[in-house]
Amino acid sequence: MCQTLYSHAFVSTFLTIPKTKIVCIVQLCSKFKLCYFSVVEVSPLARCVQLYEAPSGQRKEVHLRYISYTLWMCFQVSIRAEKGGSPSLNTHTLWMFFKVRFELRNWFHKSTLIVPRRGSVAMLQVNCVTFPLPGEGPEQQLLKPNDWSYCDYFWADKKDPQGGACMPGFEILLQKQLKGKQMQKEMSEFVHERIKIEEEYAKNLSKLSLSPLAAQEEGTVGEAWIQLKKSLHDEAEVHLKFSNKLHSEVEKPMLTFRSDHFKKDLKKYDHHIADLRKQLASRYAGVEKARKALADRQKDLEVKTQQLEVKLSNKTEEDIKKARRKSTQAGDDLMRSLDLYNQTQSKWFEEMVTTSMELEKLEVDRIEWIQQHLRQYTTLRHETDMFNQSTIENVDQLLRAVDPAKDRDLWVKEHKTGDVRPIDLDI
Amino acid sequence: MCQTLYSHAFVSTFLTIPKTKIVCIVQLCSKFKLCYFSVVEVSPLARCVQLYEAPSGQRKEVHLRYISYTLWMCFQVSIRAEKGGSPSLNTHTLWMFFKVRFELRNWFHKSTLIVPRRGSVAMLQVNCVTFPLPGEGPEQQLLKPNDWSYCDYFWADKKDPQGGACMPGFEILLQKQLKGKQMQKEMSEFVHERIKIEEEYAKNLSKLSLSPLAAQEEGTVGEAWIQLKKSLHDEAEVHLKFSNKLHSEVEKPMLTFRSDHFKKDLKKYDHHIADLRKQLASRYAGVEKARKALADRQKDLEVKTQQLEVKLSNKTEEDIKKARRKSTQAGDDLMRSLDLYNQTQSKWFEEMVTTSMELEKLEVDRIEWIQQHLRQYTTLRHETDMFNQSTIENVDQLLRAVDPAKDRDLWVKEHKTGDVRPIDLDI
Numbered sequence: 067m068c069q070t071l072y073s074h075a076f077v078s079t080f081l082t083i084p085k086t087k088i089v090c091i092v093q094l095c096s097k098f099k100l101c102y103f104s105v106v107e108v109s110p111l112a113r114c115v116q117l118y119e120a121p122s123g124q125r126k127e128v129h130l131r132y133i134s135y136t137l138w139m140c141f142q143v144s145i146r147a148e149k150g151g152s153p154s155l156n157t158h159t160l161w162m163f164f165k166v167r168f169e170l171r172n173w174f175h176k177s178t179l180i181v182p183r184r185g186s187v188a189m190l191q192v193n194c195v196t197f198p199l200p201g202e203g204p205e206q207q208l209l210k211p212n213d214w215s216y217c218d219y220f221w222a223d224k225k226d227p228q229g230g231a232c233m234p235g236f237e238i239l240l241q242k243q244l245k246g247k248q249m250q251k252e253m254s255e256f257v258h259e260r261i262k263i264e265e266e267y268a269k270n271l272s273k274l275s276l277s278p279l280a281a282q283e284e285g286t287v288g289e290a291w292i293q294l295k296k297s298l299h300d301e302a303e304v305h306l307k308f309s310n311k312l313h314s315e316v317e318k319p320m321l322t323f324r325s326d327h328f329k330k331d332l333k334k335y336d337h338h339i340a341d342l343r344k345q346l347a348s349r350y351a352g353v354e355k356a357r358k359a360l361a362d363r364q365k366d367l368e369v370k371t372q373q374l375e376v377k378l379s380n381k382t383e384e385d386i387k388k389a390r391r392k393s394t395q396a397g398d399d400l401m402r403s404l405d406l407y408n409q410t411q412s413k414w415f416e417e418m419v420t421t422s423m424e425l426e427k428l429e430v431d432r433i434e435w436i437q438q439h440l441r442q443y444t445t446l447r448h449e450t451d452m453f454n455q456s457t458i459e460n461v462d463q464l465l466r467a468v469d470p471a472k473d474r475d476l477w478v479k480e481h482k483t484g485d486v487r488p489i490d491l492d493i
Numbered sequence: 494m495c496q497t498l499y500s501h502a503f504v505s506t507f508l509t510i511p512k513t514k515i516v517c518i519v520q521l522c523s524k525f526k527l528c529y530f531s532v533v534e535v536s537p538l539a540r541c542v543q544l545y546e547a548p549s550g551q552r553k554e555v556h557l558r559y560i561s562y563t564l565w566m567c568f569q570v571s572i573r574a575e576k577g578g579s580p581s582l583n584t585h586t587l588w589m590f591f592k593v594r595f596e597l598r599n600w601f602h603k604s605t606l607i608v609p610r611r612g613s614v615a616m617l618q619v620n621c622v623t624f625p626l627p628g629e630g631p632e633q634q635l636l637k638p639n640d641w642s643y644c645d646y647f648w649a650d651k652k653d654p655q656g657g658a659c660m661p662g663f664e665i666l667l668q669k670q671l672k673g674k675q676m677q678k679e680m681s682e683f684v685h686e687r688i689k690i691e692e693e694y695a696k697n698l699s700k701l702s703l704s705p706l707a708a709q710e711e712g713t714v715g716e717a718w719i720q721l722k723k724s725l726h727d728e729a730e731v732h733l734k735f736s737n738k739l740h741s742e743v744e745k746p747m748l749t750f751r752s753d754h755f756k757k758d759l760k761k762y763d764h765h766i767a768d769l770r771k772q773l774a775s776r777y778a779g780v781e782k783a784r785k786a787l788a789d790r791q792k793d794l795e796v797k798t799q800q801l802e803v804k805l806s807n808k809t810e811e812d813i814k815k816a817r818r819k820s821t822q823a824g825d826d827l828m829r830s831l832d833l834y835n836q837t838q839s840k841w842f843e844e845m846v847t848t849s850m851e852l853e854k855l856e857v858d859r860i861e862w863i864q865q866h867l868r869q870y871t872t873l874r875h876e877t878d879m880f881n882q883s884t885i886e887n888v889d890q891l892l893r894a895v896d897p898a899k900d901r902d903l904w905v906k907e908h909k910t911g912d913v914r915p916i917d918l919d920i
Contacts, residue, residue, distance in 0.1 A: 189916060196918045206914055214902040222911030235910035242904065245709065252707035253718070259704065260725070263697040270690040277686065280679035282672065287860050291680070294867060298687070353918065400920070408917040415915060430897040433714050437895040440721060444885045444892065451878045458871045465871065468864040470857040475641040477669065483662035484649030487633055488842060489616060490835040491623045491780065 193223050193232070194343075194350040195411065209419065216422035236339050236418060239425050240332055246432050247324055253436065254320035257312055257443065264309035272302035285473030290464035300457035308450040316443050323435060335421050342414040349407040356403040360396040367393045620650050620659070621770070621777040622838065636846065643849035663766050663845060666852050667759055673859050674751055680863065681747035684739055684870065691736035699729035712900030717891040727884035735877040743870050750862060762848050769841040776834040783830040787823040794820045 188202045198206075208218045220235030275298035283291045367389040374382050615629045625633075635645045647662030702725035710718045794816040801809050 189918070191918075195915045197913050198916050200913075203916060206912075208912065213898075214905040216901075216905065219905050219909035219912045221914050224910045238908055238910065242908070249707045249710045253710075256701070256704060256706040256722075259701050259706075263694065263701060266697065267690065267694045270693065274683070274686050274690060277683060279683040279686075280676045283676045283680075285860075287863055290864070290867060294870070295683075350918075357920070404918060404920070411915055411917065426901065429901065433712075433895065433897040433900055436714055437717070437892055440717060441889070441892050443721070444889050447885050448882065451881045454878045454881075455875065458874050462868070462871050465864055465868050468860065470860040471640075473860055474643075474853065474856065478641040478643065478646050481665050481669070482646035483651045483665065485633075485635065485646050486624050486627075487648050488622045488838055489625050489630060490838065491616070491618075491777075491831060 268302040268305040275299035356400040363393040363396040695729040695732040702726035783827040790820040790823040
């Protein structure tokens with residue numbers, strides 16, 4: 067980013083601005099804590115001066131790259147200092163950076179007449195966005211190196227294989243968000259299905275626990291059997307509790323995690339970026355128009371100059387003056403429309419970076435959030451199994467207590483008919 | 494039991510048999526290891542002799558009871574010796590006891606003419622079974638004291654509250670068996686219902702595990718999600734395994750534990766005992782008939798004797814001889830039918846004891862068997878919960894591994910459109 071900034075800003079200024087203004091640039095940079103010591107270290111001032119005096123475009127190019135690179139490095143340093151970590155942008159730093167960028171830009175405009183420079187970077191225009199040609203222009207470093215950040219990889223539009231309308235890289239980021247929302251909705255549906263299964267299971271278990279089967283079994287076996295039936299009711303309770311917690315602690319949060327506001331927000335991002343792209347297109351058209359106008363004016367001026375060589379007359383003198391004025395005018399128009407285009411592109415650029423980092427943040431939140439709630443699911447499952455274990459313990463206890471002798475005692479006491487034994491009959 | 498035996502056997506023999514035969518009784522008893530030392534200790538021989546010579550019925554009674562009691566104690570002693578525990582009958586001892594009983598009985602019959610004894614025990618006849626009146630006759634000890642054994646408590650018939658046909662005590666034992674069979678059948682039905690619930694649950698779980706919901710989730714979350722779905726399939730497997738084992742290790746054994754042979758066997762017992770009761774009834778009728786016949790004969794004899802006193806003639810002499818012969822004959826008939834009745838009652842008695850102990854054994858088996866298989870049920874339930882726990886572990890692992898940054902890397906690598914940033918347009 068800062069390469070794009072400085073390679074252009076400097077290319078289109080250092081050629082024309084005097085020492086004093088270079089000093090101002092440096093002061094301005096240091097004012098924004100961008101490269102105070104870098105000034106001391108690599109003394110861009112001296113180099114600028116030397117550069118200013120140097121005639122060969124080749125050498126300029128080198129030096130300019132070097133200076134812009136130096137500024138970029140200092141910028142990185144300032145961030146490193148700020149984050150106390152590996153050089154990577156956070157939103158605040160980005161904004162600071164953009165502020166600097168505009169201060170510089172406006173300062174250049176107030177202070178200098180921008181003139182076309184020699185040895186410009188060959189560029190490629192795709193859907194009204196201008197990129198450097200491969201290998202051309204200053205080397206670009208990733209905004210967030212080693213980070214596979216959204217803000218680094220979605221600058222180009224995606225070509226549709228069927229050769230239909232191609233899709234902005236930003237659209238792909240938005241679709242990822244929408245898909246994420248959909249996934250989370252489907253997960254909560256899945257959990258809902260699980261809840262229904264648990265409820266059905268619990269219903270059947272507690273229904274069976276009320277069954278009258280073998281209810282007339284007696285004694286210690288009878289007690290164990292009653293407890294065994296009861297344990298089914300307890301199991302049912304456990305599974306019911308599981309399904310209730312699934313509902314309140316997993317399904318519902320998953321369903322309501324991102325309200326419909328979320329989709330509205332995405333729409334806002336979408337429209338905002340899309341509008342900037344439209345603006346960019348119209349500004350690009352404006353530049354083309356102004357370029358053509360300037361070409362016409364310069365042609366007209368040439369014609370009039372040739373006429374002057376043929377026969378001298380006041381009228382022609384007048385015409386030439388007029389034509390030169392109009393040509394200069396057209397030149398200014400071109401520069402203005404060019405500047406308008408670049409301003410819009412910068413705006414789009416900034417929005418792209420900040421918004422894509424917003425989306426990146428959202429996705430991190432979503433994943434961590436899903437992780438948390440699926441963990442809740444497994445926790446509840448573990449609990450269920452543990453509680454289930456305990457439903458059986460009472461049954462085991464009573465089964466250990468089963469005693470045929472005791473059962474016989476109880477039964478005989480209740481049903482005996484008489485313990486007097488018969489005796490032989492006699493007369 | 495032995496009281497009934499000896500109180501009668503001895504009462505109806507000692508009065509008439511000589512010393513030599515007492516010795517034989519003692520020898521016979523000792524031959525069956527019933528009262529060898531009891532002979533030494535209380536020397537029933539001496540007492541018998543003394544008894545034989547003693548005139549008073551009262552004193553006889555005492556001695557007879559004492560002897561029979563002694564024999565009973567020795568019998569108990571022999572069992573104590575055999576079981577090394579509290580005096581209670583086991584089937585083998587019972588049989589030995591019955592053998593002794595018959596040896597004695599037959600021996601008395603061969604060797605003695607049974608004559609009615611004075612001072613008999615007042616008895617009560619219920620449904621053709623003869624019991625001692627409360628407080629009358631020798632004291633009865635339980636066959637299996639402190640044991641609430643079937644063989645001690647079902648001698649009487651059960652009166653129907655509605656005053657309808659009353660039910661033999663043995664019927665109640667049989668009904669207990671049938672009810673037990675029914676309970677076990679119902680338990681296996683219950684388990685079958687549980688199996689159906691488990692199968693349904695497993696079916697629903699594995700169906701849900703195949704659901705396509707949130708299948709497009711990507712990266713580490715995607716992996717965790719896939720594993721979570723798979724875990725439902727694993728759970729289903731666990732519950733299916735549970736239901737299969739329930740079927741093979743609980744339901745099926747419970748259903749087939751006692752085949753239909755069992756009911757046939759019960760019927761056999763039932764008919765056998767019932768037949769003996771019928772026989773008992775008819776034998777009792779026989780006794781009554783013989784008793785009446787004897788009475789008639791004795792009346793006839795008296796009449797004829799009176800006639801003799803009036804006028805003496807050869808013819809009357811003849812008649813009296815004839816009448817006396819017939820009266821003696823009738824007396825013999827009564828004794829025979831009496832003996833037939835008592836033999837049948839003994840047979841019934843033995844069947845009652847042995848069969849009820851059979852049924853007692855069957856009930857113990859049934860209860861232990863149910864206990865064992867319900868324990869198998871709880872074991873399987875515990876296993877199920879444990880296996881269920883493990884189905885979640887893989888999910889937990891993958892959830893711990895969820896990493897938003899990694900997921901972004903993967904996604905960006907796949908979907909990035911371009912990392913070349915735009916540059917300002919110039920001419």
